[in-house]
Amino acid sequence: METVRGVVELTRPMNAIVGGILTLIGAYVAGGLGVHPTAAIAAGLATVLAAGAGNTINDYFDREIDAINDPERPIPRGAVTPRQALWCSVILFCLAIVLALTLPLMAIAIATVDLLALVAYTKLFKGLPGVGNVVVAGLGGSTFLFGGAAVGSDTLAPVALLGLLAGLTTLTREIIKDVEDIKGDREEGLHTLPIAVGVRPALVIGTVVMIGAVGVSPLLYLDGTFGAAYLLLVIPADCLLIGSALYSFRDPATAQLTTKLGMFLAAGAFVAGRVVG
Template sequence: MSFKSYMQLVRIHNVIGAALGAIMGFLVSSKWQILEAKQLLLSALVVGLIAAGGYVINDVYDVEIDKINKPYRPIPSGSISINQARTLAIILFAVGVLASIWLNVFAIIVALLTVIGLVYYAKELKRTGLYGNLLVATTTALSIFYGGLAFFSDDWLSRIAIPTFYSFFLTLTREIVKGIEDYNGDLANNVRTLATTLGINKSWKIVKALLALLLIVSPIPFFIGFNFIYIVILIVAFIPFTILSIVQKNTIEGASKARSYLKISAIAGIIAFLLGSLPFFRG
């Protein structure tokens, strides 16, 4: 075992992205009241720890599938045992929930429900296809929502609703793409994704229609309060990488490329909402 293997197991780049989502949610909700540093850092910590635990427990239950789809992953490759991974997941979940105690009661409830949802997804729901996709999209969007919840002002919900919705929508699309990418292993293990039930080509058509719709509605936040930085990042990063995802061939290989592009789109979206909420750049 090695430090690198553990970083691969928790998917550290995704964990950082989730924590950034919480930071963005807090700053958007608080109108950049960065003096509330305790709540800001705690929300990012809770989200990061629980997200990491979710990735680890997912790999614990996915070991047979990963032997086909991703044999290089830490568990199927033998660099980390299932028992070690399961113990790590429990620790990450426990510390994440404990850290939420210093926020508020609603933050504790959301943290607990998210842990339950992630374990249920890894153990059962992932094999149901669309229902599993919806749960992953919900828990990912909750990263942003959680940052706003940590601030918890009178009007935090109205400010965080739009970025939370966009995160849900983009993540749902990315999950369908991942289902296409993992088609062979999922089919061999009776996992009912859209790709294994409808076929790769039809699943791709759904993905491209959803992404096209997302592109159409993406400028809306600029017209309802987000500043010009939002639209600049949209044009420079979000739109190009989303288009790159759309133009991929309707194949498993195309899904692998699209998944990488959509990660960049997601990060660009977080940055766009974050900087687009800066109050002193509004007209």
């Protein structure tokens, strides 16, 4: 039972499920959730499986770092062996690929790029200053675009803007998280952004990126795509996101959690914009 619990924990099931929900939001914002529900559900499940696989392979490669930063993770505490984690990741990736292949060509292309990035992230990109953060940000933003492409929508502009907003806010959150993990990353010889440029300059970069994200959020209201309902939700989301970036200088752990909350509120604004118009 401990091994089963450890395998489930490796996938970070809540994060994976949230990824699937975000894909469905992308399909809805694109106007295709009700038109092509089967494709939307397939895309959502593929996202859940791929996210679980990515989280698992990340723990496989990060097992020595986690022994320092988070020794209660399943591999460091001995609940799951590295080999078991690797096989779990392979199975989940294969299932995600099978589902993705049932979708339109654009969705398959997005899924292919994302899956390759997930596999390569820890070994190739994570330790490069800022590069790993950008890869994760791109994966976060593409989740919405994947949902829109999965339903074959021709109106991807709102989804693309939502993806851009999500990608930029994820970039800031990843920088803040690297500040949290700086001790273990330094001992492993990784050259993350806070290690390369210093903690405060890294947080300044994150704050500037967040300001850029907030700056693009009103565009769909200004061009008439969404109305007042969108604006009423996106303004508090923007305030929360900016506040989180500023608070990261004091408490990075709390700031990255409130940043995630702000991202969900912003996604809700896009849903409200689609519902009300």
